[in-house]
Amino acid sequence: MNLEETARKIRTMEIRGAGRIARAAANALYVHSMEEKTTDLVHYRKKMNEAADLLVSTRPTAVSLPNAVNLVMRPLKNESDFLSARQNLEKRALAFMKRSEEAVSRIGTIGARHIRDGDVVLTHCNSEAALACILMAHRQGMDIEVYATEVRPRNQGHITAKTLSDAGIKTNFIVDSAARYFMKEVDLCITGADAITVNGSVVNKIGTSQIALAAHEARVNFLVAAETYKFAPWTILGQRILIEERSSDEVIPAEMKNALPNVTVRNPTFDITPADYVDLIITEAGVYPPEMAYTVIKEQLHWDNEDMTSDLPYCEEE
């Protein structure tokens, strides 16, 4: 799939999900580089930068997209020789795709070590990484039980329940409002993340922070399972994560809405869970407390001093 097609599909959401978007972008850069005829570094750099800008512009609020592009594009900054620049870029693109593909399974392996036989686990929304931990624990023979929330307004909990039921895991399905009611029976919460900021705040599906608060109140551990490219490097420079509000149709049928002239539907996609309520973040590179986000960004996303003094290049601010 070439650059333009990839860009289009990300923009139209044919390609969705942090991992798939990131890998598609890396692949598009790889293909674009392969197809590039020039042998001149300046020209090559210009062409690749245009490609990078195009890709990043398609979903300015997705954290994984600029992270992927940034990781792949890094050789262009430092290399002074066309050939090694190109080879290096292509090598990094392939490496990124490979690691991304393996990340969820690696997270499952590490995360399952935090589940004990007999545990009751609560999860919210439909996170591949969070489910990987639960499924791995189940596959290892642990007798576990899950509470899965409905996840209004888009009901992603239905998919979660399906996955768990199909895997043969005893699952309790509850409305989002019932999380605190059942929290006393829960041993562990695990959710995914859409983005993680430099001070360890976790941006995730609306409702997550409420559940984390209720877990904290009941001394229940709250774990986040997230690939390292969910960490948002530009938050080091003060960038704030945009919380998108989606259509009111997701919440209330249009015809009903029309009968409510004084009513505005507020439909934020995400909320922000402060680091205080998060015990651990499980990544494919290991387990970190949320306060270590800066270190993850430096070590895993290869954020360097030059980045530190730059502006916010790829990301639009709220």
Place this chain on the structure above:
Amino acid sequence: MNLEETARKIRTMEIRGAGRIARAAANALYVHSMEEKTTDLVHYRKKMNEAADLLVSTRPTAVSLPNAVNLVMRPLKNESDFLSARQNLEKRALAFMKRSEEAVSRIGTIGARHIRDGDVVLTHCNSEAALACILMAHRQGMDIEVYATEVRPRNQGHITAKTLSDAGIKTNFIVDSAARYFMKEVDLCITGADAITVNGSVVNKIGTSQIALAAHEARVNFLVAAETYKFAPWTILGQRILIEERSSDEVIPAEMKNALPNVTVRNPTFDITPADYVDLIITEAGVYPPEMAYTVIKEQLHWDNEDMTSDLPYCEEE
């Protein structure tokens, strides 16, 4: 409407809502007493006790029902003379119905004094008493704005939004999960109550305790508007309020449920908000902190020493 018909309608939920049930029971006792031909106190007492038992048995978990019956039946305990027993009982039945009818409006008047011009108020579920406070504040000319939750699984928030919109009040409609997200913009929470225990715990629609927790975290006052007959006297004797779980169909369509063999839908109607998260309870008799529930029960529900040493007469336990 005579006794049997009333009992039937309460049982089949044709008569619903704490206030309507309570008034219907009081009225049934009134009518039953009027129709009673005897002039013998012993016989009269026996007949009325049977009626009381019948009524209470129809909805053993509704707090307002035994409270109403208890308040009306009290003269039978102490009176030694048929005529005054009967007159007193009938007088009390009428008084109860009148007070109950006026209670919501009185709560509105008192509660509106806790709302200030410009306030943003969050409410959950569809409480007549909570809405009375908001509507009264609006009627008094205050410029207020409301956040109303969806209230899964039965979507009572749609009714709340309709009431507010029709009254011309600027309303934001949100999913239950978004309460903490918007809490920083809220000045005051007001909800109703289904029951209040002797230590000030508030039993109310599932999700209430989660919102109260989020309000507490953000130093937002949390008020409960409730008629005095929502206080549960038998909790003094250790009774625990039964949290009913309703059909899974409310949460998930049966056909979808059937495809999820390992999934159980847990659908509790209420949850319990501890007194620590409740700033005030607004009743038709005035404002109380939740810790004062015992005093409300004694003064307003005329709970006496004889009651204190009794067993749990009318109420089934969890």
Place this chain on the structure above:
Amino acid sequence: MNLEETARKIRTMEIRGAGRIARAAANALYVHSMEEKTTDLVHYRKKMNEAADLLVSTRPTAVSLPNAVNLVMRPLKNESDFLSARQNLEKRALAFMKRSEEAVSRIGTIGARHIRDGDVVLTHCNSEAALACILMAHRQGMDIEVYATEVRPRNQGHITAKTLSDAGIKTNFIVDSAARYFMKEVDLCITGADAITVNGSVVNKIGTSQIALAAHEARVNFLVAAETYKFAPWTILGQRILIEERSSDEVIPAEMKNALPNVTVRNPTFDITPADYVDLIITEAGVYPPEMAYTVIKEQLHWDNEDMTSDLPYCEEE
């Protein structure tokens, strides 16, 4: 001093302080009753009611004033005979004045029992009742040390420091901002109160709630010393205590203010300490937890059922 003169002096703040205002009002009613020539109950009641209204109108936000008037005027409601109404009213006026005069000393006696030899006590503002506890403990031979705050903007801490120094008590004088810094060395906080609401919130000099919060954070007991007429009965009916804002001149000289065109001085006199941060309230009638405010109002201010269903007669609302 007759009625008009008393009213004038309260209005012009020649008579100040919750206790002095209350006693002056009781005395004015007493004198007015003595001087009344009529022997007709209806006429007498009318005249006394006018006097009461006049007095209460002079300082609508002072809680002790309507409390005193209400306590004295109570016989007029129930008595059907002129002579006993008048005698009763005059007796109550004298009794109120006597109790009020003795209240502070009684509070000192009770409160000193909560101080131990060697204790370090922090106080804020200049409360006669709070100081009575400290002075009594000192007089009983305890070796105590006090932290007294400056109390901006009117520097009432200077008076407190003078009183303590004159009594020979080792005193540390600190700016208001230093309360948390020294809290780890404090064993006990004692302040006064301007008003106490039905849910145990303590209205007191600005800065009190901040100190109570810091005490709570460090597990330091926080006691409030207050005469029973500081409890605000009409808060039962939803009344909110008005927090007056005073002149900017108290905070910043007018000439400096004039050079700051975009600056508004906000100068609230009081703040509100929630019951959660108050361990005990010491009154002349004994020690109560703040949640018991309703009971104090009923037992000590003789608030009755008729009051419960009334409106807010004497008090202006915020």
Place this chain on the structure above:
Amino acid sequence: MNLEETARKIRTMEIRGAGRIARAAANALYVHSMEEKTTDLVHYRKKMNEAADLLVSTRPTAVSLPNAVNLVMRPLKNESDFLSARQNLEKRALAFMKRSEEAVSRIGTIGARHIRDGDVVLTHCNSEAALACILMAHRQGMDIEVYATEVRPRNQGHITAKTLSDAGIKTNFIVDSAARYFMKEVDLCITGADAITVNGSVVNKIGTSQIALAAHEARVNFLVAAETYKFAPWTILGQRILIEERSSDEVIPAEMKNALPNVTVRNPTFDITPADYVDLIITEAGVYPPEMAYTVIKEQLHWDNEDMTSDLPYCEEE
């Protein structure tokens, strides 16, 4: 057993335990009154007052003792006729003994209603009232499991474990330090009380407050089971409960102690659990939140206005 013998046995601790002491004192007053030959009220009052003073002086820090004496002696204050004073006193003595004897079983009945089938209950020390709740729940067929602490330094937990084991209840025996470790597996804590103050603080065996804190941290309900005569009325007047320190021999053998010249053994018997960490107090008269202690004192210990203005008659202060 006559007065002097009773007094001696209480003093020498032959008679121990709040309930037994209280009943012995009531009985001693009863016997003393029966044996009194006079028919003169003044003389009778004098003799009985001397007896009361003698009894109370034997254990000045036991709360149940002055409570029992006070309840029995009350008629002497108000009665103006010898015969009815005496009859009334004797009647009250008998009534007190009967109620005290039934209190524990009544507490068991009420408290068991707060235990659910399958619950894991933690208890500390060896409280008859707390165990009554657990044993009653077990007797009613509930499948419960208990965590019992060792209770250093006197190892009262050994007796608790014996009682539970003999009753056939699955029990886990742990050192006091392990309470927080196992708290996540606990559904409910129940302890007894040695005294309860007017603001709901619970004085109980050293270690109780630490467990209550750990329960609070984990959202585990903490219940106190206590006869009404454990409430300390004179705390209304500012009395503080004396926390006795016992011999170092209980903690460390004398010979070891001698080898530690710079070591002082501090061995307080009780600690104080603040009302904030107590969800409910279960008495024989019903369930109360701790903030209601004043009301319990008034209603159950018949504390009256005269008491309110008195000094601390029977109790020594700390």
Place this chain on the structure above:
Amino acid sequence: MNLEETARKIRTMEIRGAGRIARAAANALYVHSMEEKTTDLVHYRKKMNEAADLLVSTRPTAVSLPNAVNLVMRPLKNESDFLSARQNLEKRALAFMKRSEEAVSRIGTIGARHIRDGDVVLTHCNSEAALACILMAHRQGMDIEVYATEVRPRNQGHITAKTLSDAGIKTNFIVDSAARYFMKEVDLCITGADAITVNGSVVNKIGTSQIALAAHEARVNFLVAAETYKFAPWTILGQRILIEERSSDEVIPAEMKNALPNVTVRNPTFDITPADYVDLIITEAGVYPPEMAYTVIKEQLHWDNEDMTSDLPYCEEE
């Protein structure tokens, strides 16, 4: 300005403010190096070390001073060649001065990204870095409003209010005690810092920790704006920051003080805000959570392993 003059001016506080002191010290070392005639490394090192010691001794508690000296002096440790040692030292001195001068503006750029249009910001004391964020947000066209405290005892709030008013920013001026009262209307707190320890504690103007506590209580974000040289590296070795107490004259006029023989004025300059109450620290190098202080010290102050095993060379301990 030569070394001795610089040293004198820092000692006499002619040169004040963390930034100005640091730059003056760097400049003095630069000038001193330029003026040094020797070409012998040993001699040069000796002379420069003496200069460094002199400078650091002038204000042993100012964190920026040893940080600046340390950063400039570092080449002397590692270089083995006179010329490169000297060149490197001078280059670092110039670089430090440049970065320090730009730091505040960079902090303003980054910090302004955390302010949103319509925000109400509270600040305490008069921090150039904190104000830079507010002023930048205003300059970018955001409609913001500020609460500025008085800052007893030296009233630095007057300067802050002047700066804000002159910039055309709507400002509310309040006494320090009113911070909690207005906290519910505040969206964000930003203050500066005098020093930041390795565990993220923020040493700042007395009163800061009280405000941070009140912000935490109300879920209001609390940001600290501080140049990286405010981080205190020797706290890694256990150094504690000295909290200076200043003259009583700042708090109370000497003549008034004289009339208070038993009163001591305690006038600490700073207090310590624990990391728990700080959401973010904004530096010229980016945004960090307070727990990352060690990393800032290592990366920005070039603290190395040799430092780790050293003693506390330049700094006097408390």
Place this chain on the structure above:
Amino acid sequence: MNLEETARKIRTMEIRGAGRIARAAANALYVHSMEEKTTDLVHYRKKMNEAADLLVSTRPTAVSLPNAVNLVMRPLKNESDFLSARQNLEKRALAFMKRSEEAVSRIGTIGARHIRDGDVVLTHCNSEAALACILMAHRQGMDIEVYATEVRPRNQGHITAKTLSDAGIKTNFIVDSAARYFMKEVDLCITGADAITVNGSVVNKIGTSQIALAAHEARVNFLVAAETYKFAPWTILGQRILIEERSSDEVIPAEMKNALPNVTVRNPTFDITPADYVDLIITEAGVYPPEMAYTVIKEQLHWDNEDMTSDLPYCEEE
């Protein structure tokens, strides 16, 4: 002492204590390498790996053991030349032993800087590192006082009390349950650690977390003194620290236990204190907040990227 003997003595607990075990293992590897006759790298590596595996297998739950072995064995991974591999390994073994021996004294020096003259310090269990801080402060002439707990069930507090008494330090000896009771008189808590996880949780003697909770409640700083080899690197990969349960005989005599058929003794050795309750960790390399554990592991235990992608090689999981 050769390899087999060392392995045996660690297994049989003749060699105990984190430091002694670690040094013995390093020494055994050193001796084993010295005795190895081969000059072939492949063979040498194989032999040393077998030795390492043997050593680690002796006490799979001791954190210091694999840390020591890992630090010593590291050269074998990277070196390609036999001689430098062997020299490097032996050099590292000696360096590890030296550093380990000096670690406690270095911790004492750093930790004493956090104690102030006049401080009251509470410690739990018998930690050499924690005591080093206290003893050093005492040696420096500070007038300090210590609270030492009994430490059931093995009474390690007796040893602590002996050490302190012998050093001439005023010590209070208390049962574990009394920690919260005396916490208000404590200025600082210092304990040791058995292991520290990547998110800063401190595994230490049962009861530690309860004391840390009580310290947190009273705003008392809680410090942990621990050598860097107490940090558990494999927790980065999700490893959980095994909490061993020891024999019931430690808690209750066997004959008593036999009389309690329904009683199980639960005797966990350690509990887990969350990072939230720990202010600082004092290591021989400096002071860190607990959230920095990952950095300590990387910098001090030389954990590298290869480790990050490995499995859990030496450690058994819970």
